[in-house]
Ligand SMILES: Nc1nc2c(ncn2[C@@H]2O[C@H](COP(=O)(O)OP(=O)(O)OP(=O)(O)O)[C@@H](O)[C@H]2O)c(=O)[nH]1
């Protein structure tokens with residue numbers, strides 16, 4: 489069963505609030521030197537950004553970014569949607585120089601229930617092939633990552649540059665509509681012809697995967713600002729003049745496509761995007777929190793490694809070495825998490841230990857192996873020492889030293905791995921950002937636009953949580 493829109497936003501906001509609270513202790517602790525002060529300020533900035541993200545969800549807005557090469561009619565498309573010439577347009581290349589947003593209130597008759605729709609923001613952008621390429625490219629990526637959905641405007645033949653730009657934008661993993669504008673100038677083009685062009689361009693650039701295809705969710709044909717038509721006017725007095733008559737824009741297919749997606753997937757798209765942003769913010773905050781506490785963490789890991797070596801050296805029974813070692817590691821994991829302001833439960837610490845044991849399999853297997861072997865050896869050696877005190881005791885000593893060193897090193901390795909793991913962002917847990925994201929992804933209907941992205945997003949989630 490799917491969660492209703494308000495509940496979904498509630499769930500996401502809850503996860504974000506939890507993240508903000510998690511870092512409160514880190515921010516309260518005073519920092520002795522200037523370097524740490526600046527790290528702390530950066531953590532503070534990240535936490536504020538998380539808070540702002542949470543506040544933004546109180547009034548959700550679906551952000552649709554409009555991209556394309558120069559003069560394809562991007563600004564004209566937005567003007568035609570909102571029904572007003574708000575944005576400057578013109579035949580010269582590069583009319584739009586900076587991204588600019590316009591709110592769109594769809595006409596009431598097009599919407600069954602206004603409450604069903606989130607607010608819609610249309611973002612105009614400069615042509616992707618504008619001069620000043622590199623900065624523009626970076627700006628486009630930034631806008632694409634922030635947007636919930638992308639419109640890519642073409643007009644006439646799709647060029648190779650255009651196709652490459654489209655492929656680059658797809659990396660943002662957002663629903664994407666291909667908008668073929670200026671159909672008044674290209675009346676013979678149909679959607680099938682456009683799909684064919686895209687397929688051929690794919691085949692020529694992806695020879696390794698000729699049977700795959702560029703993932704475009706839909707192709708719509710429109711005319712945002714058709715060229716005025718010259719008409720011959722015969723006046724009552726017999727005079728004949730030629731006038732330019734403005735033609736109405738043809739926007740229905742785009743309006744329909746946008747409203748359908750906004751209604752069906754609007755809240756899901758906004759929620760997923762907010763979570764992705766939160767995930768990257770949290771990863772950044774965690775990385776800084778790690779740097780902030782680096783020295784203390786280092787000291788703590790060494791302390792545990794030392795204790796464990798000592799305990800193992802003094803403990804003659806193999807199995808106790810193992811159990812004791814495991815518990816020491818768990819205590820250390822929790823102590824480290826606490827130091828970073830990322831408290832985790834005993835259960836999570838155990839799962840983390842298992843994950844580390846699995847990923848650094850050989851190292852820990854050798855630790856456990858040495859534990860069993862030397863532990864037993866130690867027992868035998870202790871027995872032997874009763875018979876031959878001098879030789880036995882020195883054998884025992886060397887076994888003890890080797891084993892203690894190995895298990896101390898194991899603990900050190902677990903400590904370092906914990907540090908790396910915590911650095912990925914403390915986004916696990918039942919209400920963590922990743923869990924909420926998984927939950928939302930699992931509720932997506934198979935016929936919705938987002939379902940195309942579902943697999944990709946799930947794969948990304950899996951990769952980032954198993955890093
Ligand atoms: N014939 C025709 N012309 C159009 C249509 N839509 C836009 N135009 C014209 O195309 C030109 C470019 O439109 P803009 O909206 O400024 O294009 P843009 O993509 O925003 O351009 P830049 O901001 O320079 O990147 C203008 O002269 C528009 O009048 C259309 O549907 N048909």
Ligand SMILES: [Mg+2]
Nearest residue numbers: 562563583584
């Ligand atoms: Mg423009």
